[in-house]
Amino acid sequence: MKGSYLFTALLIAAQGSYAGSIKGVVKAQLTSVPPAAAVKMADDPTCMAKHTKPVSEEKLVLDANKNVRYAFVSIKSGFPEGQVFRAPVEPALLDQSGCMFAPHVVGVMAGQGLKVLNSDGVLHNVHLMGKANREVNKAMPAFTKKMVLPGTNFAKPEIMALKCDAHPWMAGYVVVAANPYFAVTAADGSFEIKDVPAGNYVVEAWHEYLGTKTQNVQVGDAIATATFTLAK
Numbered sequence: 383m384k385g386s387y388l389f390t391a392l393l394i395a396a397q398g399s400y401a402g403s404i405k406g407v408v409k410a411q412l413t414s415v416p417p418a419a420a421v422k423m424a425d426d427p428t429c430m431a432k433h434t435k436p437v438s439e440e441k442l443v444l445d446a447n448k449n450v451r452y453a454f455v456s457i458k459s460g461f462p463e464g465q466v467f468r469a470p471v472e473p474a475l476l477d478q479s480g481c482m483f484a485p486h487v488v489g490v491m492a493g494q495g496l497k498v499l500n501s502d503g504v505l506h507n508v509h510l511m512g513k514a515n516r517e518v519n520k521a522m523p524a525f526t527k528k529m530v531l532p533g534t535n536f537a538k539p540e541i542m543a544l545k546c547d548a549h550p551w552m553a554g555y556v557v558v559a560a561n562p563y564f565a566v567t568a569a570d571g572s573f574e575i576k577d578v579p580a581g582n583y584v585v586e587a588w589h590e591y592l593g594t595k596t597q598n599v600q601v602g603d604a605i606a607t608a609t610f611t612l613a614k
């Protein structure tokens with residue numbers, strides 16, 4: 383207890399300021415919501431057998447209140463000039479489950495690795511396409527349960543489209559962020575970016591279908607809130 387208090391005090395002293403968090407919601411402003419396309423898994427009976435209910439594409443996942451799932455929220459600027467961020471040692475996590483990428487959108491920090499699981503026991507291939515980073519195209523045979531893509535695959539910040547050439551409906555994104563302050567929205571559209579040093583930031587919400595919006599957020603020693611309304 384005493385030790386952790388001391389650690390917190392030292393951390394605050396080192397940063398010169400308190401850290402807070404940014405919490406909020408991403409909403410969609412749409413006059414009509416396009417119906418989610420059904421995924422046709424009939425080509426692969428093994429995939430189909432993994433589901434008891436019909437599966438839909440995850441390009442636009444909204445709840446009843448038009449809150450947006452799988453939006454990527456991140457701090458774009460506002461850090462002291464020349465600040466260097468260290469990539470987490472632990473890789474981010476992506477699964478292939480039910481012949482879908484889970485989660486549909488995953489964030490990694492530049493230089494961080496990505497652990498990819500194959501929970502399905504069928505052949506998948508992880509095909510990542512960016513511009514700043516080199517292409518990744520790695521088969522994951524049925525018996526390969528996991529592989530780790532090193533941080534060198536995600537050296538530069540950008541949005542990388544993800545697909546599986548064995549299953550044309552499998553689609554997702556790996557978003558490479560310049561700093562560790564990002565989050566992907568949950569099913570109710572909510573997000574939280576934790577342990578943000580006090581300051582004034584430009585925060586961006588990006589969604590593959592609804593586009594991008596930014597807003598200024600001031601972080602002090604309390605929770606800062608930010609609501610994004612993305613309109614098509």
Ligand SMILES: [Cu+2]
Pocket residue numbers: 481505506507546547548549552
């Ligand atoms: Cu696949």
